[in-house]
Amino acid sequence: MRVTIDGVQHSATPGQTVAGALLADGRTSWRTTRGAGKPRGVFCGIGVCFDCLVTVNGVADVRACQRLLAEGDDIRTEEP
Amino acid sequence: MRVVVIGGGPAGVAAAEAAVRAGADTVLVDSEPTLGGQFHRGNPQRVDSRVRHLANSTVWAVQGLRLHIRTGPADSPTRTGEAIDADAVVIATGAHDRVVPFPGWDLPGVYTAGAAQALAKGQGIAIGQRVLVSGTGPFLLPVAESLKHVGANVLGICDANTGAGWLRHPRAANPTKIAELLGYAIRLRTSWQPRTAVVAAHGDDKVSAVTVAKLNPDWTIRSQRRVAVDAVCVGHGFTPRLELAVSAGCKLADGFIAVDHTGATSVPGWYAAGEVTGIGGADLAAAEGEVAGTAAAGGPCPATALAKVRSGRRFAAALAAAHPIRPGWQTWLADDTLVCRCEEVTYRALREAIDLDATGTRTFKLTSRVGLGLCQGRMCGRSAVDLATTLAAQRRTFFTPADLQRRPIATPLRLAELASLPEEDL
Known part of the structure; x- marks a missing residue:
């Protein structure tokens, strides 16, 4: 399966989440907070905390830990 | 007789199987693509083929025994909706880490x-x-x-x-x-x-x-x-996922859904099983699911599972007694330590809100913005209430965790999804 993360092509496996792909790529944070601009990545890992938000195929605020990657997905993070 | 079970972990799967065995038309709603919950993650579980399994599905609101459901990829605007009318519901939504x-x-x-x-x-x-x-x-x-x-x-x-x-x-x-x-x-x-x-x-x-x-x-x-x-x-420890129980009006006890020996809550037709009723592990959750699923379908109480529930609850009580949260954690915080991660509310800001005479959970939230962010207090709510209680100890001020658990929209929904709902579903 091919996906794009911040414009770079990656291969992904069925069952892999967006967060799984980002962490496997060595990234531990990909967003900053509105107030102090602090970095955020995965915290709860099960869809509760909303720290890990990304944009998927143009739709913002998708929980990276909950969304499974699909063929051709275009993932954009706030902090590429 | 239609039984809807919400949550596909050990309690939910056992509840759905018990309900279908007892002759009910059974629906199992689960947010994950495969069954098993957090406990069996990476090791998908099966359910009796007579159960209608709605994967990637979330109950986002309840009206009486009508459940509003969205199905599709997490947080996607392409999800589809349906409303299911149940005769009985089993809440088995589990817990997340505290x-x-x-x-x-x-x-x-x-x-x-x-x-x-x-x-x-x-x-x-x-x-x-x-x-x-x-x-x-x-x-x-x-x-x-x-x-x-x-x-x-x-x-x-x-x-x-x-x-x-x-x-x-x-x-x-x-x-x-x-x-x-x-x-x-x-x-x-x-x-x-x-x-x-x-x-x-x-x-x-x-x-x-x-x-x-x-x-x-x-x-x-x-x-x-x-x-x-x-x-x-x-x-x-863990925080139970109580949104649906609170929306349905189920009574809580010590922060969990109050149930009788059959898993029945205080609201007719609503049952609960697993970690939402107390933290006791997968074996107890499955036994509770079997009992609640049977009872929800109107079947006779299964004696073996009932005995497992009784011994399991003794174990759960010992577990809770041995692993309390002691108040000394509150001394670990510095003034600039975030309590609410979403709205970036510091310990200092909470103290200032109390000093400004926050008179209850609502004013405390509105003054400090604690628990008003994306997670809606799911991560910090309990800790914020504990801190407020300590900070306001000298005053007759009451802070109740239940006030931070009232979330009529139980899971996130896009505005476009809300706007596209047929009027008869609202």
Whole structure:
């Protein structure tokens, strides 16, 4: 399966989440907070905390830990 | 007779199978693509083929016994909706980790124990190479084991309690469970450090070290040292997912859904099973699911499962007694420590809100913005209420955790989805 993360092509496996792909790529944070601009990545890992938000195929605020990657997905993070 | 079970972990799967065996038309709604819940993540479970399994589906609102459901990829505007009218509902939505705040707990590289577990079991990812596990309770042991399986070096497990509470409940402690825990201890070959906790995380953009403290029995700090790590995972017990129960009007007891021996809640037609009724592990959850699923379908109470529920609840009571959250964690906070991660509300801001005479949970939230962010207080709500109660101790001010659990929209919904709902569904 091919996906794009911040414009770079990656291969992904069925069952892999967006967060799984980002962490496997060595990234531990990909967003900053509105107030102090602090970095955020995965915290709860099960869809509760909303720290890990990304944009998927143009739709913002998708929980990276909950969304499974699909063929051709275009993932954009706030902090590429 | 239609029974709808919400949640596909050990309790929900057992409830759905029991309901279908008792002759009910049964629907199992689960947010994950495969069944098994957090416990069986990476090891998908099956359910009786007569059960209608709605995968990738979430109940976002309830009106009486009508359930509003969205189905499709997480947070996608392409999800489809339906409303199902149930004759009985079993809530088996489980629990997520509770983490008490400490300086640096918002740094990347600090994970909940559940996240470390889910990433290891579901994605084959180790959160780090030099990892400390910290918190309280036996759940930290399987988390450490999962971390080792994916190649992490687990430097140690810090438990803020001693576990001595077990000894005071010798008959309550279940021999199978004790053997299971000893098995972990032997296989893990890592140090289990009682009355010890990670009380601060350090680093610029990512955790590079933590402060590990020896604790007094009330969890205040006795002494501390710094340990280099590249990740830490933390879990101080669990918070039940109560949105649907609160929306349906079910009574709570001690922060969980109050149920009778059949799993019936205070609201007719609504049942609950598993961690939403008390933290006791997968075996108890499955037994509770079997009982509640049968009762929801109007069948006779299964005696073997009922006996399992009784012994399991004794074990759960011993577990809760041995792993309390002691108030000394509140002394770990610095003025600038975030309590609410979403709205970036610091401990200082909470204190100022109380000083401004917040007279209850609502004014406390509106003044400080605690719990008003994306997670809607799911991560910080309980800790914020505990802090407010301490800070306002001198005044007749009441803060109730239930006020931070009222979320009529139970799971996130896009405005476009809400706008596209047919009027008869609203």
